[in-house]
Amino acid sequence: MLVLSRKKNESVVVDDRIVITIVEIRGDKVRLGIEAPREVPVHRKEIFDAIQAERNAEERSAS
Template identity: 70%
Template structure:
């Protein structure tokens, strides 16, 4: 794992098109701004893990037990 130190308004560049900026620091919380292409999903870890669990349940559930897809 690469560990970097940044101050408010400083950024980290990932590849050619992802920018992570320290927007604010308050006590033990850091607010980050993330600029990434729309095709690159960006989630907090707990949200990502919930999505993975839900996808695993859908994959393992019998077809007749899956919730109906919403139609637009």
């Protein structure tokens, strides 16, 4: 895992196509802005995990 320190309005670029910007810092919460091509799915981790679990359940029931 790469760990970086960023301040408000600073960004990180991933693969020349995705820009993650620190929008706001309030106490222990950080708000991120993510610019990515429309074809690149961007999800919070808990939503991604739920999508994966649903896909796995569908694959098991199809087998």
